[in-house]
Amino acid sequence: MNIWDTNHECMSREELEQLQLERLQAIANRVYKNVTHYRKAFTDLGIIAEDIRSLSDLTKLPFTTKDDLRVNYPYGFFAVPLREVVRIHSSSGTTSKPIVMGYTKNDIKIWSNLAARFMTAAGVTHDDVVQITFRYGLFTGAFGVHYGAEAIGASVIPMGTGNTDKQIMIMQDYKTTVLVSTSSYALAIADHLEHLGIDPKSLSLKAGLFGGEPWSEKMREEIERRLSLKATDNYGVSEVIGPGVAGECLCKKGMHIYEDAFIPEIINPETGAILPAGSEGELVLTTLTREAFPMIRFRTGDITSLDYAACECGRTLVRMKRIMRRSDDMLIIRGVNVFPSQIEDALFSVAQGETPYQIVVERKGAMDNLEVVVEVTDKIFSLELQKQRSFLETIKKRIASVTGINVDVRLVESKSILRQNGKISKVLDKRDI
Amino acid sequence: MLKIKNINTYYGQAQALKNVSLHLSEGEIVTLLGANGAGKTTLLNSLSGVVPPREGQIIFNNVPINNLAVHQIVRLGISQVPEGRQVFKPVSVEDNLELGAYLHHKMFGGGDEVKKNKEMVYDLFPILRERRKQLAGTLSGGEQQMLAIGRAFMARPKLMLLDEPSMGLAPMVSQEIFRVIENLSKEKKTTVLLVEQNARAALKLANRGYVLETGHMILEGTAAELLDNKDVQRAYLGKDKKEIWER
Numbered sequence: 001m002n003i004w005d006t007n008h009e010c011m012s013r014e015e016l017e018q019l020q021l022e023r024l025q026a027i028a029n030r031v032y033k034n035v036t037h038y039r040k041a042f043t044d045l046g047i048i049a050e051d052i053r054s055l056s057d058l059t060k061l062p063f064t065t066k067d068d069l070r071v072n073y074p075y076g077f078f079a080v081p082l083r084e085v086v087r088i089h090s091s092s093g094t095t096s097k098p099i100v101m102g103y104t105k106n107d108i109k110i111w112s113n114l115a116a117r118f119m120t121a122a123g124v125t126h127d128d129v130v131q132i133t134f135r136y137g138l139f140t141g142a143f144g145v146h147y148g149a150e151a152i153g154a155s156v157i158p159m160g161t162g163n164t165d166k167q168i169m170i171m172q173d174y175k176t177t178v179l180v181s182t183s184s185y186a187l188a189i190a191d192h193l194e195h196l197g198i199d200p201k202s203l204s205l206k207a208g209l210f211g212g213e214p215w216s217e218k219m220r221e222e223i224e225r226r227l228s229l230k231a232t233d234n235y236g237v238s239e240v241i242g243p244g245v246a247g248e249c250l251c252k253k254g255m256h257i258y259e260d261a262f263i264p265e266i267i268n269p270e271t272g273a274i275l276p277a278g279s280e281g282e283l284v285l286t287t288l289t290r291e292a293f294p295m296i297r298f299r300t301g302d303i304t305s306l307d308y309a310a311c312e313c314g315r316t317l318v319r320m321k322r323i324m325r326r327s328d329d330m331l332i333i334r335g336v337n338v339f340p341s342q343i344e345d346a347l348f349s350v351a352q353g354e355t356p357y358q359i360v361v362e363r364k365g366a367m368d369n370l371e372v373v374v375e376v377t378d379k380i381f382s383l384e385l386q387k388q389r390s391f392l393e394t395i396k397k398r399i400a401s402v403t404g405i406n407v408d409v410r411l412v413e414s415k416s417i418l419r420q421n422g423k424i425s426k427v428l429d430k431r432d433i
Numbered sequence: 434m435l436k437i438k439n440i441n442t443y444y445g446q447a448q449a450l451k452n453v454s455l456h457l458s459e460g461e462i463v464t465l466l467g468a469n470g471a472g473k474t475t476l477l478n479s480l481s482g483v484v485p486p487r488e489g490q491i492i493f494n495n496v497p498i499n500n501l502a503v504h505q506i507v508r509l510g511i512s513q514v515p516e517g518r519q520v521f522k523p524v525s526v527e528d529n530l531e532l533g534a535y536l537h538h539k540m541f542g543g544g545d546e547v548k549k550n551k552e553m554v555y556d557l558f559p560i561l562r563e564r565r566k567q568l569a570g571t572l573s574g575g576e577q578q579m580l581a582i583g584r585a586f587m588a589r590p591k592l593m594l595l596d597e598p599s600m601g602l603a604p605m606v607s608q609e610i611f612r613v614i615e616n617l618s619k620e621k622k623t624t625v626l627l628v629e630q631n632a633r634a635a636l637k638l639a640n641r642g643y644v645l646e647t648g649h650m651i652l653e654g655t656a657a658e659l660l661d662n663k664d665v666q667r668a669y670l671g672k673d674k675k676e677i678w679e680r
Binding site for chain 2: 015018019021022023025026029030033049050052053054080084104105106109110289291
């Protein structure tokens with residue numbers, strides 16, 4: 001089994017902690033100097049960067065939440081001047097405004113090498129042909145893996161999303177050996193192969209790297225069987241870098257977090273208290289090497305647990321369990337992060353006021369489907385049929401432009417959405433992963 | 434091999450190092466960058482015991498050395514080449530070198546070892562062999578620097594602290610000095626902590642580097658990362674003047 005960066009992936013705990021401390025002190029000094037939000041947040045708590053004298057002092061520092069990022073939209077969190085930023089990405093915020101992340105030239109290099117680590121761990125080498133089916137654009141997903149594959153020296157096919165027929169044609173003709181996708185899209189491809197009568201063994205696939213959405217051991221088993229490849233999980237958070245925070249090795253016993261670049265903590269999402277090693281809680285990440293967009297104790301909202309036991313692969317890095325839950329109401333639809341509050345914002349702005357509605361998420365075949373069910377109000381009822389249709393279209397478009405996904409919108413009779421104690425639960429997630 | 438945690442060093446009331454942490458692995462060349470007055474020399478002096486830190490921890494090969502005297506630290510294998518050479522000018526080159534071996538000689542005895550080391554220094558700097566009978570004060574600046582490095586090497590250190598070895602030297606001579614530093618690390622397996630004005634040359638030589646700013650450590654990274662860092666480029670590589678920018 002290959003390791004991309006043995007220096008950093010196989011350090012002794014003692015060496016690692018010294019490096020983490022040095023980098024943590026340096027980044028605390030930098031954010032205090034360069035980011036107004038942090039200077040203020042530190043001052044409010046009565047701390048200065050010099051109070052960080054050991055790794056456990058990290059807990060003295062404030063959390064960073066998506067709300068903090070929203071308030072400082074767009075560039076408030078940048079720690080370098082904009083002209084040193086060579087790339088801007090964004091991720092979903094809790095309102096119609098996204099969160100904006102910046103990368104310096106060095107950040108992109110660091111990112112490439114982090115992504116190369118989990119790809120190498122999953123078995124990718126310079127002989128491979130890597131087909132990336134994530135969406136290119138403002139999302140971090142496709143680019144991170146793309147850079148990782150290039151750093152390794154593999155051949156990259158930057159396919160982007162959709163057009164399953166073409167994906168399969170290219171997979172066959174270009175002899176793709178590595179598939180990068182969401183787990184649900186892998187199953188959609190498997191379905192389509194079956195439909196076309198193509199034997200997966202006739203393809204050249206050997207590895208599949210799946211991230212961006214929750215999946216299960218059951219799905220792994222199904223993907224490996226139906227696509228005849230080795231499937232591994234990887235983990236990224238756009239706000240801290242993108243893919244390249246953690247990734248599974250072929251032992252498939254949890255994802256190694258790259259601790260020389262990120263310090264993980266597990267907290268109780270209700271109280272913010274640090275939980276002992278091994279407990280399940282919300283993952284909090286501090287970046288140690290980012291230049292343009294350093295994050296101090298960013299609350300990811302992802303629920304997981306950490307395992308510090310040694311791994312057979314030789315990496316000494318801690319492993320995190322795959323993410324199965326969120327501590328907030330964020331939905332992951334076909335790999336895209338969506339907040340119900342974004343949909344509500346869009347809906348209410350088109351409807352010009354509050355309207356009873358419910359978000360229904362289902363898995364149709366392999367893929368997620370999101371439907372917004374809106375109750376007819378007197379105002380909508382009074383519209384002509386033509387106008388009603390265009391009203392629904394407008395909602396659809398608005399939601400698509402804010403969240404980046406296509407949804408179905410359906411009108412239903414007044415009072416027909418099920419109420420519990422007089423209240424509609426805003427999200428009905430029927431998926432069983 | 435060396436681990437520094439949270440050292441605070443003062444000159445009287447003035448604090449020159451604020452909570453500085455740093456490490457060196459065996460065989461590495463690590464460079465320390467920073468503007469004048471950032472605390473680079475103070476950090477070397479704290480390490481060698483010349484200006485001991487008031488607080489914090491320095492561990493060298495598992496031995497805490499922050500409370501040891503200078504000669505004890507030298508004995509453990511740390512030699513400093515001070516800024517501005519500072520050789521013993523009225524004394525011959527050879528005697529200068531032998532003075533450098535004083536502690537080593539006392540510990541291990543035997544003139545053979547001293548002779549062997551002296552030969553090694555002469556091999557590193559052939560010019561010093563030619564001038565071994567000359568008084569150190571009559572040497573050129575570059576030669577004095579070579580002598581200072583050679584003298585430090587006579588103690589057969591495991592770790593060498595070099596403070597601005599190329600200062601005031603002609604480019605050709607500086608190159609020669611850098612070549613020897615590389616040789617010390619590669620062939621003689623000496624670990625090197627290098628403070629250098631010429632950041633570009635230092636980063637070319639080094640594996641990793643740190644950036645100090647007014648007593649704070651603000652950056653740690655591989656030499657390649659630091660070369661690409663805009664702050665480093667602006668401040669120490671002379672690229673890219675600072676402009677006002679608006680958000």
